[in-house]
Amino acid sequence: MAKILEIRDLKLSFETEEGTVEALDGVYLDVEEGHFHGLIGETGCGKSITGLTVIGLLDNNARIERGEVLFRGKDLLKFTERQFQREIRGKEVAMVFQDPASSLDPVFSIKDQMLEAVRLNKKEEKQSNERIVKELLNKVKLPDVESLLEKYPHQLSGGMKQRVMIAMMLGRNPSMLIADEPTTALDVSIQAQFLRVLMDLKNTTNLTVLYITHNLAVLTEICDEVSVMYAGRIVETASIGDVFNNPSHPYTRKLVNSILRADxxxxxxxxxxxxxxxxxxxxxxxxxxxxxxxxxxxCSRVIPPVKEIGTNHLVACLRR
Amino acid sequence: MAGRKRSFWIRRIVRTLVTAFGVSLVAFLILHLTPGDPAKIMLGPYASEAAYEAIRERYHLNEPLPLQYLYWISGVFRGDLGDSIRYNRPVLELIKDRIGPTLALMGSALFISITLGIFLGIVAAIKRNTPIDYFATFQAVFWLSIPPFWLGILFLYIFGLQLRWVPIGGMVGFTSLIFPALTIGLRDEAWFARPMRAEMLEVLNQDYIKAVKAKGLKYSSVIVKHALRNALIPMITMIALRLPWVIGGSVVVEVVFSWGGLGSFLVSSVLARDYPVVQAILLLIAMLVVVANLVADLLYSVIDPRIRKES
Known part of the structure:
Protein backbone atom coordinates (compact mmCIF):
# COMPACT_ATOMS: atom_id res chain seq x y z
CA MET A 1 0.00 0.00 0.00
CA ALA A 2 1.29 3.39 -0.96
CA LYS A 3 1.22 6.31 1.39
CA ILE A 4 -0.70 9.20 -0.12
CA LEU A 5 0.13 11.66 2.64
CA GLU A 6 3.18 11.79 4.87
CA ILE A 7 3.54 14.58 7.38
CA ARG A 8 7.01 14.77 8.89
CA ASP A 9 7.89 16.80 11.98
CA LEU A 10 5.51 19.62 11.13
CA LYS A 11 5.87 22.62 13.40
CA LEU A 12 3.53 25.52 12.91
CA SER A 13 2.65 28.58 14.96
CA PHE A 14 0.25 31.48 14.84
CA GLU A 15 1.05 35.07 15.67
CA THR A 16 -1.76 36.48 17.78
CA GLU A 17 -2.13 39.57 19.91
CA GLU A 18 -1.68 37.47 23.04
CA GLY A 19 1.52 35.89 21.76
CA THR A 20 2.77 33.06 19.61
CA VAL A 21 0.50 30.03 19.64
CA GLU A 22 2.47 26.85 19.05
CA ALA A 23 -0.39 25.07 17.33
CA LEU A 24 1.51 22.12 15.87
CA ASP A 25 4.78 20.92 17.34
CA GLY A 26 6.37 18.01 15.53
CA VAL A 27 3.39 16.29 13.94
CA TYR A 28 4.01 12.94 12.22
CA LEU A 29 1.13 11.49 10.25
CA ASP A 30 1.02 8.84 7.52
CA VAL A 31 -2.13 8.17 5.55
CA GLU A 32 -2.41 5.11 3.31
CA GLU A 33 -4.06 5.55 -0.07
CA GLY A 34 -7.64 4.31 -0.08
CA HIS A 35 -7.84 4.20 3.70
CA PHE A 36 -10.08 6.13 6.03
CA HIS A 37 -7.81 7.67 8.60
CA GLY A 38 -9.27 9.18 11.75
CA LEU A 39 -7.70 12.15 13.47
CA ILE A 40 -9.07 12.59 16.95
CA GLY A 41 -8.44 15.00 19.77
CA GLU A 42 -10.00 17.61 21.99
CA THR A 43 -11.11 20.98 20.60
CA GLY A 44 -8.12 23.23 19.93
CA CYS A 45 -5.51 20.48 19.71
CA GLY A 46 -4.61 21.26 16.09
CA LYS A 47 -6.67 18.72 14.13
CA SER A 48 -8.27 21.24 11.78
CA ILE A 49 -4.99 23.12 11.38
CA THR A 50 -3.40 19.89 10.18
CA GLY A 51 -6.16 19.47 7.62
CA LEU A 52 -6.00 23.07 6.44
CA THR A 53 -2.22 22.76 5.98
CA VAL A 54 -2.69 19.90 3.54
CA ILE A 55 -5.12 21.91 1.40
CA GLY A 56 -3.21 25.19 1.77
CA LEU A 57 -5.98 27.18 3.41
CA LEU A 58 -4.28 28.33 6.58
CA ASP A 59 -4.92 31.87 7.76
CA ASN A 60 -2.33 34.51 6.92
CA ASN A 61 -0.94 34.66 10.44
CA ALA A 62 0.14 31.01 10.34
CA ARG A 63 3.89 30.43 10.21
CA ILE A 64 5.35 27.10 9.23
CA GLU A 65 8.59 26.66 11.13
CA ARG A 66 9.80 23.28 9.95
CA GLY A 67 8.74 19.92 8.58
CA GLU A 68 7.42 18.37 5.41
CA VAL A 69 3.93 17.64 4.14
CA LEU A 70 4.45 15.10 1.38
CA PHE A 71 1.47 14.45 -0.87
CA ARG A 72 2.33 11.65 -3.29
CA GLY A 73 5.95 12.51 -2.55
CA LYS A 74 5.67 16.24 -3.31
CA ASP A 75 6.26 18.66 -0.45
CA LEU A 76 3.16 20.83 -0.21
CA LEU A 77 4.90 23.27 2.11
CA LYS A 78 6.92 24.44 -0.89
CA PHE A 79 3.79 25.06 -2.96
CA THR A 80 2.71 28.59 -3.80
CA GLU A 81 -0.91 29.70 -3.46
CA ARG A 82 -1.25 29.37 -7.24
CA GLN A 83 0.15 25.83 -7.28
CA PHE A 84 -2.25 24.84 -4.52
CA GLN A 85 -5.15 26.26 -6.48
CA ARG A 86 -4.14 24.66 -9.77
CA GLU A 87 -2.74 21.30 -8.70
CA ILE A 88 -4.13 20.40 -5.28
CA ARG A 89 -7.42 21.96 -4.23
CA GLY A 90 -10.45 20.14 -5.49
CA LYS A 91 -8.43 18.15 -7.96
CA GLU A 92 -6.33 16.11 -5.49
CA VAL A 93 -7.53 17.12 -2.04
CA ALA A 94 -11.01 18.35 -1.16
CA MET A 95 -12.41 19.38 2.18
CA VAL A 96 -15.75 19.32 3.96
CA PHE A 97 -16.23 21.62 6.92
CA GLN A 98 -17.89 21.39 10.28
CA ASP A 99 -20.88 23.67 9.87
CA PRO A 100 -23.01 22.78 6.85
CA ALA A 101 -25.16 25.86 7.49
CA SER A 102 -22.34 28.16 6.45
CA SER A 103 -20.41 26.00 3.98
CA LEU A 104 -22.56 26.75 0.93
CA ASP A 105 -22.76 30.20 -0.62
CA PRO A 106 -26.26 31.47 0.28
CA VAL A 107 -26.82 33.40 -2.94
CA PHE A 108 -26.27 30.64 -5.51
CA SER A 109 -28.50 27.68 -6.27
CA ILE A 110 -27.29 24.15 -5.58
CA LYS A 111 -27.05 23.59 -9.32
CA ASP A 112 -24.82 26.64 -9.86
CA GLN A 113 -22.51 25.67 -7.02
CA MET A 114 -22.26 22.06 -8.13
CA LEU A 115 -21.67 23.05 -11.74
CA GLU A 116 -18.97 25.47 -10.69
CA ALA A 117 -17.00 22.57 -9.26
CA VAL A 118 -17.64 20.20 -12.16
CA ARG A 119 -16.76 22.83 -14.77
CA LEU A 120 -13.29 23.17 -13.29
CA ASN A 121 -12.55 19.72 -14.69
CA LYS A 122 -12.33 21.24 -18.15
CA LYS A 123 -14.96 18.93 -19.52
CA GLU A 124 -16.95 21.08 -21.90
CA GLU A 125 -20.56 20.34 -22.85
CA LYS A 126 -23.15 21.79 -20.57
CA GLN A 127 -25.41 18.76 -20.79
CA SER A 128 -22.83 16.23 -19.68
CA ASN A 129 -21.88 18.51 -16.80
CA GLU A 130 -25.47 18.60 -15.61
CA ARG A 131 -25.64 14.85 -15.89
CA ILE A 132 -22.51 14.53 -13.76
CA VAL A 133 -24.03 16.80 -11.13
CA LYS A 134 -27.14 14.64 -10.96
CA GLU A 135 -25.10 11.47 -10.68
CA LEU A 136 -23.09 12.97 -7.85
CA LEU A 137 -26.21 13.94 -5.94
CA ASN A 138 -27.60 10.44 -6.44
CA LYS A 139 -24.34 9.02 -5.18
CA VAL A 140 -24.76 10.76 -1.82
CA LYS A 141 -28.34 9.43 -1.72
CA LEU A 142 -30.11 12.75 -1.93
CA PRO A 143 -33.77 12.34 -2.85
CA ASP A 144 -35.60 14.25 -5.59
CA VAL A 145 -32.49 15.54 -7.32
CA GLU A 146 -34.35 17.45 -10.05
CA SER A 147 -36.06 19.87 -7.68
CA LEU A 148 -33.04 19.96 -5.37
CA LEU A 149 -30.93 21.49 -8.14
CA GLU A 150 -33.06 24.62 -8.30
CA LYS A 151 -33.04 25.13 -4.54
CA TYR A 152 -30.91 27.48 -2.48
CA PRO A 153 -28.91 26.41 0.58
CA HIS A 154 -31.33 27.94 3.11
CA GLN A 155 -34.08 25.62 1.84
CA LEU A 156 -32.09 22.50 2.76
CA SER A 157 -31.63 20.76 6.10
CA GLY A 158 -28.18 20.49 7.67
CA GLY A 159 -27.80 16.85 6.73
CA MET A 160 -28.76 17.56 3.12
CA LYS A 161 -26.35 20.47 2.92
CA GLN A 162 -23.52 18.31 4.22
CA ARG A 163 -24.28 15.66 1.60
CA VAL A 164 -24.39 18.35 -1.09
CA MET A 165 -20.97 19.47 0.15
CA ILE A 166 -19.60 15.94 -0.22
CA ALA A 167 -21.12 15.62 -3.69
CA MET A 168 -19.72 19.00 -4.70
CA MET A 169 -16.25 18.12 -3.43
CA LEU A 170 -16.36 14.76 -5.21
CA GLY A 171 -17.29 16.65 -8.36
CA ARG A 172 -13.66 17.04 -9.27
CA ASN A 173 -12.79 13.47 -8.46
CA PRO A 174 -10.13 14.13 -5.80
CA SER A 175 -7.94 11.34 -4.40
CA MET A 176 -8.35 12.58 -0.87
CA LEU A 177 -11.12 14.14 1.16
CA ILE A 178 -10.52 15.93 4.44
CA ALA A 179 -13.67 15.78 6.52
CA ASP A 180 -13.38 18.30 9.35
CA GLU A 181 -15.94 17.28 11.98
CA PRO A 182 -18.61 16.86 9.29
CA THR A 183 -21.21 15.35 11.61
CA THR A 184 -20.65 17.47 14.71
CA ALA A 185 -23.41 19.91 13.78
CA LEU A 186 -25.86 17.18 12.76
CA ASP A 187 -28.52 15.32 14.76
CA VAL A 188 -27.53 11.81 15.74
CA SER A 189 -30.00 10.17 13.34
CA ILE A 190 -28.72 12.32 10.50
CA GLN A 191 -25.13 11.49 11.49
CA ALA A 192 -25.77 7.82 10.79
CA GLN A 193 -27.23 8.66 7.38
CA PHE A 194 -24.17 10.74 6.57
CA LEU A 195 -21.75 8.05 7.73
CA ARG A 196 -23.57 5.52 5.54
CA VAL A 197 -22.88 7.74 2.54
CA LEU A 198 -19.19 7.75 3.47
CA MET A 199 -19.18 3.97 4.01
CA ASP A 200 -20.69 3.55 0.60
CA LEU A 201 -17.93 5.65 -0.94
CA LYS A 202 -15.37 3.59 0.92
CA ASN A 203 -16.75 0.40 -0.55
CA THR A 204 -17.16 1.65 -4.11
CA THR A 205 -14.24 4.04 -4.68
CA ASN A 206 -10.58 4.36 -3.85
CA LEU A 207 -11.12 7.64 -2.01
CA THR A 208 -8.78 8.40 0.89
CA VAL A 209 -10.43 10.18 3.79
CA LEU A 210 -8.82 12.06 6.64
CA TYR A 211 -11.66 12.15 9.13
CA ILE A 212 -11.22 14.80 11.80
CA THR A 213 -13.40 14.50 14.88
CA HIS A 214 -13.49 14.71 18.64
CA ASN A 215 -15.94 11.82 18.79
CA LEU A 216 -14.16 8.48 18.99
CA ALA A 217 -17.39 6.54 18.57
CA VAL A 218 -17.88 7.92 15.06
CA LEU A 219 -14.45 6.67 14.00
CA THR A 220 -15.18 3.06 14.94
CA GLU A 221 -17.80 2.96 12.24
CA ILE A 222 -15.70 4.00 9.30
CA CYS A 223 -11.98 4.26 9.95
CA ASP A 224 -9.09 1.89 9.28
CA GLU A 225 -6.51 3.76 11.34
CA VAL A 226 -6.71 6.41 13.99
CA SER A 227 -4.23 9.06 15.06
CA VAL A 228 -4.75 10.58 18.45
CA MET A 229 -3.75 14.19 18.77
CA TYR A 230 -3.02 16.08 21.94
CA ALA A 231 -2.01 19.75 22.18
CA GLY A 232 -0.35 19.97 18.79
CA ARG A 233 1.26 16.52 18.67
CA ILE A 234 0.20 13.09 17.53
CA VAL A 235 0.56 10.87 20.61
CA GLU A 236 -0.56 7.55 19.16
CA THR A 237 -1.36 6.07 15.77
CA ALA A 238 -2.82 2.59 15.44
CA SER A 239 -5.41 0.51 13.66
CA ILE A 240 -8.92 1.09 14.92
CA GLY A 241 -8.84 -2.30 16.66
CA ASP A 242 -5.62 -1.56 18.51
CA VAL A 243 -6.86 1.82 19.66
CA PHE A 244 -9.80 0.16 21.41
CA ASN A 245 -8.29 -3.12 22.48
CA ASN A 246 -4.73 -2.14 23.12
CA PRO A 247 -4.49 1.63 23.68
CA SER A 248 -0.97 2.50 24.68
CA HIS A 249 -0.67 6.20 25.38
CA PRO A 250 -2.22 7.26 28.71
CA TYR A 251 -4.25 9.92 26.89
CA THR A 252 -5.66 7.39 24.42
CA ARG A 253 -6.63 5.13 27.31
CA LYS A 254 -8.46 7.92 29.02
CA LEU A 255 -10.16 8.80 25.76
CA VAL A 256 -11.31 5.22 25.17
CA ASN A 257 -12.51 4.86 28.74
CA SER A 258 -14.51 8.05 28.54
CA ILE A 259 -16.74 6.71 25.75
CA LEU A 260 -20.34 6.13 26.74
CA ARG A 261 -21.43 2.57 26.24
CA ALA A 262 -24.81 0.99 26.73
CA ASP A 263 -23.58 -0.84 29.84
CA CYS A 299 8.20 13.61 31.29
CA SER A 300 8.37 17.30 32.09
CA ARG A 301 11.81 17.61 30.50
CA VAL A 302 12.04 15.33 27.49
CA ILE A 303 9.81 15.47 24.41
CA PRO A 304 8.86 11.81 23.92
CA PRO A 305 10.03 10.43 20.55
CA VAL A 306 7.70 8.35 18.37
CA LYS A 307 8.24 4.63 18.94
CA GLU A 308 6.89 1.69 16.99
CA ILE A 309 5.50 -0.76 19.54
CA GLY A 310 3.68 -3.07 17.15
CA THR A 311 2.73 -3.43 13.51
CA ASN A 312 1.74 0.05 12.41
CA HIS A 313 1.28 0.99 16.03
CA LEU A 314 3.14 4.18 16.93
CA VAL A 315 3.17 5.90 20.27
CA ALA A 316 4.95 8.92 21.72
CA CYS A 317 5.35 8.21 25.42
CA LEU A 318 8.48 7.82 27.55
CA ARG A 319 6.84 5.13 29.67
CA ARG A 320 6.35 2.73 26.76
CA MET B 1 -45.61 30.94 -1.24
CA ALA B 2 -46.57 33.13 -4.18
CA GLY B 3 -49.49 34.47 -2.14
CA ARG B 4 -47.24 35.38 0.74
CA LYS B 5 -44.83 37.01 -1.64
CA ARG B 6 -47.61 39.06 -3.22
CA SER B 7 -48.93 40.18 0.14
CA PHE B 8 -45.42 41.26 1.08
CA TRP B 9 -45.25 43.48 -1.96
CA ILE B 10 -48.74 44.85 -1.40
CA ARG B 11 -47.77 45.79 2.15
CA ARG B 12 -44.50 47.29 0.94
CA ILE B 13 -46.25 49.41 -1.70
CA VAL B 14 -48.97 50.52 0.72
CA ARG B 15 -46.25 51.64 3.08
CA THR B 16 -44.59 53.59 0.30
CA LEU B 17 -47.88 55.31 -0.53
CA VAL B 18 -48.45 56.26 3.12
CA THR B 19 -44.94 57.70 3.28
CA ALA B 20 -45.54 59.59 0.04
CA PHE B 21 -48.74 61.05 1.45
CA GLY B 22 -46.95 62.19 4.61
CA VAL B 23 -44.20 63.72 2.56
CA SER B 24 -46.64 65.63 0.34
CA LEU B 25 -48.39 66.91 3.48
CA VAL B 26 -45.14 68.28 4.86
CA ALA B 27 -44.25 69.91 1.54
CA PHE B 28 -47.71 71.47 1.40
CA LEU B 29 -47.66 72.71 4.98
CA ILE B 30 -44.30 74.48 4.62
CA LEU B 31 -46.09 77.59 3.52
CA HIS B 32 -48.51 77.44 6.43
CA LEU B 33 -46.02 76.53 9.11
CA THR B 34 -44.35 79.88 8.63
CA PRO B 35 -46.10 82.39 10.88
CA GLY B 36 -48.17 85.13 9.22
CA ASP B 37 -50.31 85.48 6.14
CA PRO B 38 -49.10 83.17 3.33
CA ALA B 39 -49.93 85.79 0.74
CA LYS B 40 -47.73 88.32 2.53
CA ILE B 41 -44.99 85.75 2.97
CA MET B 42 -45.03 85.10 -0.74
CA LEU B 43 -45.28 88.67 -1.99
CA GLY B 44 -43.49 90.46 0.81
CA PRO B 45 -44.96 93.30 2.83
CA TYR B 46 -45.07 95.96 0.10
CA ALA B 47 -47.46 94.53 -2.52
CA SER B 48 -50.86 96.00 -3.25
CA GLU B 49 -54.01 94.67 -1.59
CA ALA B 50 -55.23 93.54 -5.02
CA ALA B 51 -52.07 91.51 -5.55
CA TYR B 52 -52.51 89.81 -2.17
CA GLU B 53 -56.12 89.02 -3.03
CA ALA B 54 -55.07 87.60 -6.41
CA ILE B 55 -52.56 85.29 -4.73
CA ARG B 56 -55.17 84.20 -2.19
CA GLU B 57 -57.55 83.46 -5.04
CA ARG B 58 -54.92 81.65 -7.13
CA TYR B 59 -53.88 79.34 -4.27
CA HIS B 60 -57.33 79.06 -2.63
CA LEU B 61 -55.92 80.58 0.56
CA ASN B 62 -59.37 81.63 1.71
CA GLU B 63 -60.55 78.00 1.81
CA PRO B 64 -60.16 75.67 4.82
CA LEU B 65 -56.73 73.99 5.04
CA PRO B 66 -57.79 70.40 4.10
CA LEU B 67 -59.51 71.76 1.00
CA GLN B 68 -56.42 73.75 0.10
CA TYR B 69 -54.38 70.53 0.28
CA LEU B 70 -56.85 68.77 -2.00
CA TYR B 71 -56.65 71.60 -4.53
CA TRP B 72 -52.87 71.50 -4.38
CA ILE B 73 -52.45 67.74 -4.56
CA SER B 74 -54.96 67.31 -7.37
CA GLY B 75 -52.99 69.98 -9.20
CA VAL B 76 -49.83 67.96 -8.64
CA PHE B 77 -51.47 64.93 -10.22
CA ARG B 78 -52.55 67.01 -13.22
CA GLY B 79 -49.02 68.35 -13.59
CA ASP B 80 -50.01 71.78 -12.27
CA LEU B 81 -47.54 72.73 -9.57
CA GLY B 82 -48.61 76.35 -9.53
CA ASP B 83 -46.77 79.34 -10.94
CA SER B 84 -43.49 80.73 -9.80
CA ILE B 85 -44.02 84.08 -8.17
CA ARG B 86 -40.58 85.24 -9.23
CA TYR B 87 -40.78 84.22 -12.87
CA ASN B 88 -44.52 84.21 -13.29
CA ARG B 89 -44.20 80.94 -15.20
CA PRO B 90 -45.49 77.43 -14.42
CA VAL B 91 -43.25 75.73 -11.83
CA LEU B 92 -43.22 72.53 -13.86
CA GLU B 93 -41.55 74.26 -16.80
CA LEU B 94 -38.90 75.80 -14.57
CA ILE B 95 -38.17 72.43 -12.99
CA LYS B 96 -37.99 70.73 -16.36
CA ASP B 97 -35.28 73.17 -17.43
CA ARG B 98 -33.16 72.44 -14.38
CA ILE B 99 -33.68 68.79 -13.56
CA GLY B 100 -31.27 67.59 -16.26
CA PRO B 101 -28.13 69.22 -14.82
CA THR B 102 -29.03 68.05 -11.31
CA LEU B 103 -29.56 64.46 -12.39
CA ALA B 104 -26.28 64.59 -14.32
CA LEU B 105 -24.49 65.88 -11.24
CA MET B 106 -26.09 63.41 -8.85
CA GLY B 107 -25.61 60.55 -11.26
CA SER B 108 -21.91 61.26 -11.74
CA ALA B 109 -21.44 61.79 -8.00
CA LEU B 110 -23.14 58.49 -7.22
CA PHE B 111 -21.16 56.73 -9.93
CA ILE B 112 -17.89 58.04 -8.49
CA SER B 113 -18.82 57.23 -4.91
CA ILE B 114 -20.19 53.74 -5.55
CA THR B 115 -17.47 52.47 -7.90
CA LEU B 116 -14.60 54.03 -6.00
CA GLY B 117 -16.03 53.24 -2.57
CA ILE B 118 -16.71 49.61 -3.36
CA PHE B 119 -13.38 49.18 -5.13
CA LEU B 120 -11.39 50.68 -2.25
CA GLY B 121 -13.43 48.68 0.27
CA ILE B 122 -12.61 45.44 -1.51
CA VAL B 123 -8.93 46.27 -1.91
CA ALA B 124 -8.64 47.37 1.72
CA ALA B 125 -10.24 44.11 2.87
CA ILE B 126 -8.06 41.90 0.69
CA LYS B 127 -4.91 43.80 1.65
CA ARG B 128 -5.94 44.33 5.26
CA ASN B 129 -3.34 45.72 7.66
CA THR B 130 -1.03 46.68 4.81
CA PRO B 131 -0.11 50.22 3.67
CA ILE B 132 -2.85 49.95 1.01
CA ASP B 133 -5.44 49.36 3.70
CA TYR B 134 -4.09 52.22 5.82
CA PHE B 135 -4.15 54.51 2.80
CA ALA B 136 -7.79 53.61 2.12
CA THR B 137 -8.66 54.44 5.72
CA PHE B 138 -6.66 57.67 5.63
CA GLN B 139 -8.26 58.96 2.45
CA ALA B 140 -11.74 58.07 3.74
CA VAL B 141 -11.22 60.03 6.97
CA PHE B 142 -9.69 62.85 4.91
CA TRP B 143 -12.68 63.29 2.60
CA LEU B 144 -15.18 62.86 5.42
CA SER B 145 -13.50 65.60 7.47
CA ILE B 146 -13.81 68.30 4.82
CA PRO B 147 -17.16 70.07 4.49
CA PRO B 148 -18.32 69.89 0.84
CA PHE B 149 -18.70 73.64 0.37
CA TRP B 150 -15.08 74.16 1.48
CA LEU B 151 -13.79 71.32 -0.70
CA GLY B 152 -15.73 72.85 -3.61
CA ILE B 153 -14.14 76.26 -3.07
CA LEU B 154 -10.72 74.60 -2.79
CA PHE B 155 -11.21 72.75 -6.07
CA LEU B 156 -12.37 75.94 -7.77
CA TYR B 157 -9.40 77.87 -6.45
CA ILE B 158 -6.78 75.28 -7.39
CA PHE B 159 -8.08 73.83 -10.65
CA GLY B 160 -10.15 76.77 -11.86
CA LEU B 161 -8.36 79.89 -10.74
CA GLN B 162 -4.72 78.79 -10.43
CA LEU B 163 -4.27 75.94 -12.92
CA ARG B 164 -7.15 77.01 -15.17
CA TRP B 165 -7.94 73.42 -16.11
CA VAL B 166 -11.68 73.86 -15.68
CA PRO B 167 -14.12 76.75 -15.89
CA ILE B 168 -14.71 78.61 -12.64
CA GLY B 169 -18.27 77.50 -12.06
CA GLY B 170 -21.19 77.46 -14.43
CA MET B 171 -22.06 74.73 -16.88
CA VAL B 172 -19.66 74.77 -19.78
CA GLY B 173 -19.48 71.27 -21.10
CA PHE B 174 -18.19 68.13 -19.46
CA THR B 175 -15.17 69.66 -17.72
CA SER B 176 -17.31 71.81 -15.49
CA LEU B 177 -19.07 68.65 -14.23
CA ILE B 178 -15.88 66.99 -12.96
CA PHE B 179 -15.25 68.92 -9.76
CA PRO B 180 -18.83 69.38 -8.53
CA ALA B 181 -19.26 65.61 -9.01
CA LEU B 182 -15.98 64.89 -7.22
CA THR B 183 -16.90 67.19 -4.34
CA ILE B 184 -20.01 65.14 -3.58
CA GLY B 185 -18.66 61.81 -4.81
CA LEU B 186 -15.43 61.70 -2.81
CA ARG B 187 -17.21 62.26 0.47
CA ASP B 188 -19.76 59.56 -0.23
CA GLU B 189 -17.03 57.26 -1.51
CA ALA B 190 -15.49 57.54 1.96
CA TRP B 191 -18.92 56.81 3.38
CA PHE B 192 -19.20 53.57 1.35
CA ALA B 193 -15.59 52.33 1.52
CA ARG B 194 -15.55 51.65 5.27
CA PRO B 195 -18.68 49.47 5.49
CA MET B 196 -17.70 47.75 2.24
CA ARG B 197 -14.37 46.79 3.79
CA ALA B 198 -16.12 45.50 6.91
CA GLU B 199 -18.64 43.51 4.85
CA MET B 200 -15.89 41.99 2.72
CA LEU B 201 -13.85 40.99 5.77
CA GLU B 202 -16.91 39.39 7.30
CA VAL B 203 -17.74 37.47 4.12
CA LEU B 204 -14.12 36.41 3.54
CA ASN B 205 -14.19 34.81 6.98
CA GLN B 206 -17.19 32.67 6.12
CA ASP B 207 -16.84 28.93 5.66
CA TYR B 208 -18.34 29.05 2.18
CA ILE B 209 -15.39 31.13 0.98
CA LYS B 210 -13.07 28.45 2.33
CA ALA B 211 -15.27 25.86 0.66
CA VAL B 212 -15.17 27.47 -2.80
CA LYS B 213 -11.41 27.76 -2.42
CA ALA B 214 -11.31 24.07 -1.47
CA LYS B 215 -13.08 23.32 -4.77
CA GLY B 216 -10.06 24.83 -6.51
CA LEU B 217 -11.66 28.04 -7.75
CA LYS B 218 -9.30 30.84 -8.80
CA TYR B 219 -8.76 33.54 -6.19
CA SER B 220 -10.12 36.25 -8.48
CA SER B 221 -13.31 34.25 -9.03
CA VAL B 222 -13.63 33.63 -5.31
CA ILE B 223 -13.50 37.38 -4.71
CA VAL B 224 -15.57 38.64 -7.62
CA LYS B 225 -18.19 35.92 -7.82
CA HIS B 226 -18.72 34.80 -4.24
CA ALA B 227 -17.32 37.37 -1.82
CA LEU B 228 -18.41 40.48 -3.71
CA ARG B 229 -21.93 39.31 -4.39
CA ASN B 230 -22.52 38.50 -0.73
CA ALA B 231 -20.86 41.66 0.54
CA LEU B 232 -22.88 43.87 -1.82
CA ILE B 233 -26.25 42.85 -0.40
CA PRO B 234 -26.09 45.07 2.70
CA MET B 235 -24.50 47.84 0.62
CA ILE B 236 -27.75 48.32 -1.31
CA THR B 237 -29.39 49.66 1.84
CA MET B 238 -26.35 51.77 2.63
CA ILE B 239 -26.55 53.40 -0.78
CA ALA B 240 -30.30 53.96 -0.68
CA LEU B 241 -30.07 55.48 2.80
CA ARG B 242 -27.27 57.74 1.61
CA LEU B 243 -29.30 59.25 -1.22
CA PRO B 244 -30.77 62.13 0.82
CA TRP B 245 -27.20 63.20 1.65
CA VAL B 246 -26.24 63.09 -2.00
CA ILE B 247 -29.17 65.38 -2.73
CA GLY B 248 -28.36 67.63 0.20
CA GLY B 249 -24.75 67.74 -0.90
CA SER B 250 -25.75 68.65 -4.42
CA VAL B 251 -27.78 71.61 -3.12
CA VAL B 252 -24.71 73.09 -1.43
CA VAL B 253 -22.32 72.16 -4.21
CA GLU B 254 -24.58 73.57 -6.93
CA VAL B 255 -24.50 76.91 -5.20
CA VAL B 256 -20.70 76.85 -4.81
CA PHE B 257 -20.14 75.91 -8.48
CA SER B 258 -23.01 78.06 -9.85
CA TRP B 259 -24.47 74.86 -11.24
CA GLY B 260 -27.82 75.68 -12.82
CA GLY B 261 -29.72 72.76 -11.38
CA LEU B 262 -32.55 72.21 -8.94
CA GLY B 263 -30.32 72.62 -5.89
CA SER B 264 -29.24 76.14 -6.57
CA PHE B 265 -32.76 76.91 -7.82
CA LEU B 266 -34.14 75.66 -4.50
CA VAL B 267 -31.79 77.91 -2.54
CA SER B 268 -32.56 81.00 -4.60
CA SER B 269 -36.29 80.24 -4.43
CA VAL B 270 -36.16 79.94 -0.65
CA LEU B 271 -34.38 83.29 -0.47
CA ALA B 272 -36.95 84.81 -2.84
CA ARG B 273 -39.81 83.21 -0.88
CA ASP B 274 -41.03 81.61 -4.09
CA TYR B 275 -43.13 79.07 -2.19
CA PRO B 276 -44.78 77.21 -5.07
CA VAL B 277 -41.29 76.41 -6.39
CA VAL B 278 -39.97 75.40 -2.97
CA GLN B 279 -42.95 73.12 -2.37
CA ALA B 280 -42.56 71.47 -5.75
CA ILE B 281 -38.82 70.83 -5.42
CA LEU B 282 -39.22 69.49 -1.88
CA LEU B 283 -41.95 67.17 -3.05
CA LEU B 284 -39.80 65.99 -5.94
CA ILE B 285 -36.73 65.33 -3.80
CA ALA B 286 -38.76 63.53 -1.14
CA MET B 287 -40.44 61.35 -3.76
CA LEU B 288 -37.04 60.51 -5.19
CA VAL B 289 -35.90 59.23 -1.79
CA VAL B 290 -39.13 57.28 -1.22
CA VAL B 291 -38.88 55.63 -4.63
CA ALA B 292 -35.17 54.88 -4.17
CA ASN B 293 -35.97 53.00 -0.98
CA LEU B 294 -38.63 50.98 -2.75
CA VAL B 295 -36.19 50.17 -5.55
CA ALA B 296 -33.57 49.11 -2.97
CA ASP B 297 -36.06 46.66 -1.47
CA LEU B 298 -36.85 45.33 -4.93
CA LEU B 299 -33.16 44.90 -5.72
CA TYR B 300 -32.66 43.07 -2.45
CA SER B 301 -35.15 40.43 -3.41
CA VAL B 302 -33.49 40.03 -6.80
CA ILE B 303 -29.99 39.57 -5.39
CA ASP B 304 -30.71 37.64 -2.21
CA PRO B 305 -32.55 34.34 -2.72
CA ARG B 306 -33.28 34.11 1.01
CA ILE B 307 -35.61 37.10 0.65
CA ARG B 308 -36.86 36.16 -2.80
CA LYS B 309 -38.17 32.80 -1.71
CA GLU B 310 -39.40 33.41 1.79
CA SER B 311 -40.72 36.85 2.50
Missing part, protein backbone atom coordinates in the same frame (compact mmCIF):
# COMPACT_ATOMS: atom_id res chain seq x y z
CA UNK A 264 -21.62 2.05 31.33
CA UNK A 265 -22.67 3.82 34.47
CA UNK A 266 -21.67 7.33 35.38
CA UNK A 267 -19.20 5.92 37.91
CA UNK A 268 -17.50 3.69 35.38
CA UNK A 269 -16.98 6.59 32.99
CA UNK A 270 -13.54 8.08 33.29
CA UNK A 271 -12.92 11.73 32.93
CA UNK A 272 -9.58 13.27 32.17
CA UNK A 273 -8.57 15.65 34.96
CA UNK A 274 -7.63 19.18 33.99
CA UNK A 275 -8.15 20.75 30.57
CA UNK A 276 -6.31 21.13 27.28
CA UNK A 277 -3.32 23.42 27.87
CA UNK A 278 -3.19 26.78 26.20
CA UNK A 279 -0.69 26.60 23.42
CA UNK A 280 0.78 30.05 23.97
CA UNK A 281 2.99 28.65 26.72
CA UNK A 282 2.64 24.89 26.36
CA UNK A 283 4.00 22.58 29.07
CA UNK A 284 7.58 21.51 28.40
CA UNK A 285 8.47 17.90 27.68
CA UNK A 286 5.42 15.75 27.03
CA UNK A 287 2.52 18.14 26.72
CA UNK A 288 0.21 15.68 28.47
CA UNK A 289 2.33 15.24 31.60
CA UNK A 290 0.44 17.71 33.85
CA UNK A 291 -2.72 15.60 33.39
CA UNK A 292 -1.04 12.20 33.27
CA UNK A 293 -1.24 9.76 36.18
CA UNK A 294 1.81 7.86 35.00
CA UNK A 295 4.04 10.88 34.61
CA UNK A 296 7.56 10.80 36.03
CA UNK A 297 10.07 13.63 36.39
CA UNK A 298 11.57 13.00 33.00
Missing amino acids: STLDSLEEIPGSVPRLINPPPGCRFHPRCEEAVDE
